[in-house]
Amino acid sequence: MSNQTTExxxxxxxxxxxxxTISCGLFSANVYYIxxxxxxxxxxxxxxxxxxxxxxxxxxxxYGLGLLFVVPLLDVVENRRLMLFLxxxxxxxxxxxxxxxxxxxxxxxxxxxxxxxxxxxxLVPYASYLAPRGYEGRVVGIVTGGLMFxxxxxxxxxxxxxSFGGWRSIFFxxxxxxxxxxxxxxxxxxxxxxxxxxxxxxxxxxxxxSVRQEPTLRRRLFYQAALFSTFSLFWTVVPLELASADxxxxxxxxALFALAGAMSVxxxxxxxxxxxxxxxxxxxxxxxFLGIVAFGLTLLPITNxxxxxxxxxxxxxxxxxxxxxxxxIGQRIIFALGPTRRGSLNxxxxxxxxSAGALGSAVGGLLFAQHGWQPxxxxxxxxxxxxxxxxxxxxxxxxxxxxx
Numbered sequence: 001m002s003n004q005t006t007e008x009x010x011x012x013x014x015x016x017x018x019x020x021t022i023s024c025g026l027f028s029a030n031v032y033y034i035x036x037x038x039x040x041x042x043x044x045x046x047x048x049x050x051x052x053x054x055x056x057x058x059x060x061x062x063y064g065l066g067l068l069f070v071v072p073l074l075d076v077v078e079n080r081r082l083m084l085f086l087x088x089x090x091x092x093x094x095x096x097x098x099x100x101x102x103x104x105x106x107x108x109x110x111x112x113x114x115x116x117x118x119x120x121x122x123l124v125p126y127a128s129y130l131a132p133r134g135y136e137g138r139v140v141g142i143v144t145g146g147l148m149f150x151x152x153x154x155x156x157x158x159x160x161x162x163s164f165g166g167w168r169s170i171f172f173x174x175x176x177x178x179x180x181x182x183x184x185x186x187x188x189x190x191x192x193x194x195x196x197x198x199x200x201x202x203x204x205x206x207x208x209x210s211v212r213q214e215p216t217l218r219r220r221l222f223y224q225a226a227l228f229s230t231f232s233l234f235w236t237v238v239p240l241e242l243a244s245a246d247x248x249x250x251x252x253x254x255a256l257f258a259l260a261g262a263m264s265v266x267x268x269x270x271x272x273x274x275x276x277x278x279x280x281x282x283x284x285x286x287x288x289f290l291g292i293v294a295f296g297l298t299l300l301p302i303t304n305x306x307x308x309x310x311x312x313x314x315x316x317x318x319x320x321x322x323x324x325x326x327x328x329i330g331q332r333i334i335f336a337l338g339p340t341r342r343g344s345l346n347x348x349x350x351x352x353x354x355s356a357g358a359l360g361s362a363v364g365g366l367l368f369a370q371h372g373w374q375p376x377x378x379x380x381x382x383x384x385x386x387x388x389x390x391x392x393x394x395x396x397x398x399x400x401x402x403x404x
Contacts, residue, residue: 013132019184020127021143025150026177027120030090030113031063032154033170034097035232036239036254038365040167045103049240052103053365055110056236057358062114064354071121071347072203079126079192080185083119087182090116091175098171120147121350129192148324155235159255207348214337217345219394220330223284224353226387229360230291230380231323237364238312241373247309257309263317280329281394287322288388294318295380298373 034041034056042052066086073082093112100106124143131139161170210217235258242249242257249257294315302308334345360383367375 016130016189017127017139017142019188020123021146023181023185024120024123024143024146025153026174026181027087027090027117027123028147028150029154029157030094030117030174030178031059032151032235033158033174034059034110035235035361036155036159036251036258037162037167037170038236039240039243040162040251041103041106044167045106047103048369050366050369053236053369054362055103055106056232056365057362058107058110059114060232060354060358060361062111063117064114064351064358066115066118067121067347067354068207068351069204070115070118072200072207074122074125075194075203076200077194079122079129079194080189081191083122083126083185083189084182086116086119086122087178087185088116090119091178091182092116094171094175094178098168098175100168120150121347126192130190152320153259155239155258156255159239159251159258163251163255207345210345210348211352214345216337217334217349219390220333221349221352222390223288223387224326224330224349225356226383227287227291227323227326228353229356230295230383231319231360232357233360233364233376233380234295234316234319236361237368237373237376238316240365240368242309242312244372247305257313257316263320280333281391283329284326285388285391287326288384288391290318290322291384292381292388294322295377295384298377 038049038052038056041047041055042049045052070086089112093109093114093116096109096112097106100109124147127139127143158167158170161173211221239254239258241247242254297311297315297318300311302311330349331346334349337345363379364376367379
């Protein structure tokens with residue numbers, strides 16, 4: 001589809017790319033701040049950790065719905081206006097969370113945070129439209145790196161902020177950052193108007209039809225849903241476990257622990273290289289197996305606190321590594337299915353596995369509140385084992401996957 005884009009008004013293309021990359025990180029981080037704060041929120045409002053954990057579910061669920069129903073507006077309306085609207089929704093949610101007088105109020109604020117933070121999935125394709133011909137892939141890779149860093153650094157940032165100013169402080173900080181983003185989007189980003197605007201309902205129907213028509217999409221969605229649901233389960237529950245009597249870690253120590261996840265972003269180029277060489281199928285199976293190993297390690301009967309902490313650190317690293325590599329491979333394969341349909345294919349792919357993540361967070365929080373760590377870990381193993389069995393049902397690379 002052709003489009004009309006004004007010339008960039010930032011001082012240079014490099015500054016524009018830096019701004020888009022940082023913005024992607026800030027918007028993606030909004031969805032994950034809440035994960036390490038469930039324990040403090042439950043205490044503050046006098047609710048169970050399982051009930052407070054539903055705030056994580058609300059954020060991820062609204063983000064998934066936004067991917068499905070809001071992101072397609074990218075090809076319907078002027079993009080900068082859409083970014084500003086979504087940023088305003090996210091800002092309203094962040095301020096609402098920071099000032100929430102009750103848990104129910106926080107649920108509503110989290111719904112707005114997730115809905116508005118889908119702005120990141122408008123920024124990524126917007127960056128590709130601004131990129132010089134022949135450099136689209138590199139530009140998208142850079143801004144996607146910002147997205148992944150936002151996901152991985154959100155948890156330690158939230159824990160660190162909470163250790164100094166309580167759980168609400170990170171939402172005040174994030175609100176200020178998004179307000180600054182809005183000002184720069186309004187004053188500095190070039191507009192982009194679709195030359196031939198797509199019909200919104202037709203785009204939605206096309207996205208849903210892709211699930212029926214593309215078996216490779218269904219398979220990749222199943223793999224990623226399994227990994228992301230267990231990833232969300234893990235990171236909803238593990239801060240509660242680390243803060244329990246077994247480890248008795250404070251928010252600062254939990255923040256340092258959560259930095260383990262950021263290291264996995266470095267594996268993203270490896271996943272892309274393996275997919276380029278036609279090893280996407282084998283690497284996907286390895287990612288699912290690593291996830292099973294990670295949860296299995298946490299169930300070992302270890303009595304030494306420091307050894308147990310090391311085991312959880314290794315498990316966190318393996319789970320985040322598996323998710324990152326699988327995500328890169330999945331996008332590479334899906335983009336190869338239809339170069340002219342990348343937006344809709346990616347939208348349904350991400351909406352599907354983010355919804356699974358919301359379910360994983362809810363199940364993990366509720367199980368931990370009633371039974372502690374072991375039941376959530378067993379659920380993680382069962383989900384990943386089911387996905388691995390599904391992977392074995394297709395032992396050979398699809399032609400479309402080998403070209404990815």
